[in-house]
Amino acid sequence: MLDTTPSLDLERLQLSPHDVERRKAFVGLKADDVERIRSIKDLFLPNADRYIAVFFDHLAGIEEAARLSGNYRTLEEAQRLEHEHLIAMMQGDYGRDYMEQRVRLGMLYSRAGLDVRILLGAFHVLMRALGTEIMKHFAKDPLQGFDAFISVKKIGFLDIGLTVDVLIAERERIISVQQDAIRELSTPVLQVRDRLLILPIIGIIDSMRAKQLTDDLLHSIRANRARIVVMDITGVAAVDSKIANHLIQTVAAARLMGASIIVTGLSADVAQALVGLGVDLSSIRTMNDLQGGLEEAERQLGYKIVRLENSPPALEQA
Amino acid sequence: MATDKTHVPIDHDVDIVAARRRARELATQVGFSGSDLTIIATAISEVARNIVVYANRGEIVLSAVQRGNQRGVLVVARDEGPGIPDIPRAMRDGFSTGKSLGLGLPGARRLMDEFEICSEVGKGTTITMRKWIRQ
Amino acid sequence: MAVPILKQGDMLIASIQSDLSDEDLEKLRDDVAERVGRFKSLGVIIDVSILDVMDSFATRMLRTIGDTTKLRGAKTVIVGIQPEVAIAMVQLGLTLDGIPTALDLEEGLRLLKISITERHRGN
Numbered sequence: 001m002l003d004t005t006p007s008l009d010l011e012r013l014q015l016s017p018h019d020v021e022r023r024k025a026f027v028g029l030k031a032d033d034v035e036r037i038r039s040i041k042d043l044f045l046p047n048a049d050r051y052i053a054v055f056f057d058h059l060a061g062i063e064e065a066a067r068l069s070g071n072y073r074t075l076e077e078a079q080r081l082e083h084e085h086l087i088a089m090m091q092g093d094y095g096r097d098y099m100e101q102r103v104r105l106g107m108l109y110s111r112a113g114l115d116v117r118i119l120l121g122a123f124h125v126l127m128r129a130l131g132t133e134i135m136k137h138f139a140k141d142p143l144q145g146f147d148a149f150i151s152v153k154k155i156g157f158l159d160i161g162l163t164v165d166v167l168i169a170e171r172e173r174i175i176s177v178q179q180d181a182i183r184e185l186s187t188p189v190l191q192v193r194d195r196l197l198i199l200p201i202i203g204i205i206d207s208m209r210a211k212q213l214t215d216d217l218l219h220s221i222r223a224n225r226a227r228i229v230v231m232d233i234t235g236v237a238a239v240d241s242k243i244a245n246h247l248i249q250t251v252a253a254a255r256l257m258g259a260s261i262i263v264t265g266l267s268a269d270v271a272q273a274l275v276g277l278g279v280d281l282s283s284i285r286t287m288n289d290l291q292g293g294l295e296e297a298e299r300q301l302g303y304k305i306v307r308l309e310n311s312p313p314a315l316e317q318a
Numbered sequence: 319m320a321t322d323k324t325h326v327p328i329d330h331d332v333d334i335v336a337a338r339r340r341a342r343e344l345a346t347q348v349g350f351s352g353s354d355l356t357i358i359a360t361a362i363s364e365v366a367r368n369i370v371v372y373a374n375r376g377e378i379v380l381s382a383v384q385r386g387n388q389r390g391v392l393v394v395a396r397d398e399g400p401g402i403p404d405i406p407r408a409m410r411d412g413f414s415t416g417k418s419l420g421l422g423l424p425g426a427r428r429l430m431d432e433f434e435i436c437s438e439v440g441k442g443t444t445i446t447m448r449k450w451i452r453q
Numbered sequence: 454m455a456v457p458i459l460k461q462g463d464m465l466i467a468s469i470q471s472d473l474s475d476e477d478l479e480k481l482r483d484d485v486a487e488r489v490g491r492f493k494s495l496g497v498i499i500d501v502s503i504l505d506v507m508d509s510f511a512t513r514m515l516r517t518i519g520d521t522t523k524l525r526g527a528k529t530v531i532v533g534i535q536p537e538v539a540i541a542m543v544q545l546g547l548t549l550d551g552i553p554t555a556l557d558l559e560e561g562l563r564l565l566k567i568s569i570t571e572r573h574r575g576n
Contacts, residue, residue: 208452211452215353215536221536222536225556225557227560252543252548253539255554256539256543256549256554257534257536257539257554258532258553258561258564332476334475335473335474338472339472342505352537353537353540355537356537356538357540357541360508360545363506363508363510367508422508422509425545425547428545
């Protein structure tokens with residue numbers, strides 16, 4: 001099983017004190033906003049549960065959020081963390097702990113499979129509930145109420161920004177782990193005879209895979225003390241000039257290690273097209289197919305395949 | 319993010335070896351591996367030698383850098399030597415045969431991801447190079 | 454740091470032990486030339502397996518060693534270029550321009566023996 005355990009890497013998420021200040025600047029959060037938020041905290045602190053419930057009730061009604069709502073332990077932890085977070089938000093202390101809390105919640109939602117669309121919707125529902133309460137309280141002075149609400153929205157947007165960043169970072173991290181696993185599995189180097197390696201390449205070669213291939217091949221040459229490598233590219237999806245140039249470099253590198261590479265499966269058409277694109281294929285030895293390449297390699301290594309006089313008879317069908 | 323800089327003075331050809339070694343250490347810390355380590359060390363060898371051969375002395379400053387969530391190394395090679403009168407030509411002259419003495423610069427550029435050169439005749443040369451961990 | 458050069462019959466084997474400075478490489482070039490002349494060696498092996506960087510200067514020196522030994526009637530084989538070093542050299546555009554290379558000492562000796570035998574046969 002792939003280890004896709006998330007880690008709380010704040011540096012990677014750009015949460016240095018400097019980054020935090022920039023995030024505040026991006027939403028325009030200033031000292032008077034913090035004052036305003038603190039001044040209305042008593043509207044929410046006593047009934048924080050009610051507002052948290054609004055958030056999670058909304059999610060409970062969404063099918064795609066079932067993994068969160070349906071998992072008692074995850075839901076409980078999320079509710080607890082959001083509760084703490086709402087309290088911290090209203091008290092106006094937005095330091096490192098506040099940010100870590102937000103990141104932890106983001107990781108939790110990521111693990112529960114919640115994506116940006118769902119979270120933005122729930123965020124809106126919560127904001128609306130907070131806003132409604134604020135406007136009610138400032139019924140006699142709606143402009144002040146609006147200002148207070150705007151201040152709350154600023155920190156809210158800072159929060160949702162963080163959550164989205166965490167979701168994105170987690171998604172990228174998982175993809176990267178999966179890609180590494182695929183790369184490791186994708187190209188076996190086979191030792192066929194003493195000093196002879198076969199490398200059958202199949203599929204799409206991007207620059208990362210090409211680099212991996214060359215690395216693996218050269219290390220195999222050293223490990224197996226190979227003198228000849230037959231590299232079969234019949235199965236390569238598309239051979240363009242970039243791949244061809246990478247191939248040429250690989251051949252040159254192998255030569256520096258005393259090994260020669262025979263490339264098989266490069267069709268005449270493709271070869272002609274590459275030459276037309278200005279690729280110099282003169283340094284590559286090619287044969288039509290793997291069989292031909294193998295025979296040539298064996299010949300060079302001094303092997304001769306001889307059929308024995310009394311080879312065993314073919315197995316009879318049962 | 320900590321940007322510790324490593325200064326390697328380049329006065330003598332043995333300093334080229336020192337610069338390579340420090341670069342490899344830093345690159346390893348940043349998270350580079352395998353052939354990238356060798357590639358970075360080789361590029362530094364080329365610019366360091368440049369300093370020794372053409373400017374007699376200078377320095378190479380190494381540091382870890384970050385751009386977004388990409389990590390990499392930053393190499394600044396500077397000297398107060400004679401400067402390069404014709405930069406485009408210096409960047410063209412080359413390495414393909416390796417027979418010409420060449421300035422090692424086009425080679426270093428090929429190896430690194432980012433390469434900038436700033437030079438003034440009579441004042442000196444500063445080369446800035448970066449390589450990023452491929453994600 | 455001087456590179457130790459061992460004589461094995463008609464062959465000379467130079468085993469580089471650590472990262473070499475430019476001066477060290479120049480000394481190696483001179484030492485090899487001197488010994489080939491003195492011993493009338495037929496083959497030289499230079500083992501670079503310890504080097505973790507081969508830059509333009511080192512490559513040029515190795516080519517020079519190959520050329521000078523050829524002038525004195527010997528053949529040089531470079532052995533032990535490591536995978537990462539080979540990749541960096543190729544990306545940098547460095548070649549050893551006709552000087553044979555082999556994986557390691559054993560392969561290098563095998564190559565030299567073959568080419569020396571062929572040369573004798575040719576005479």
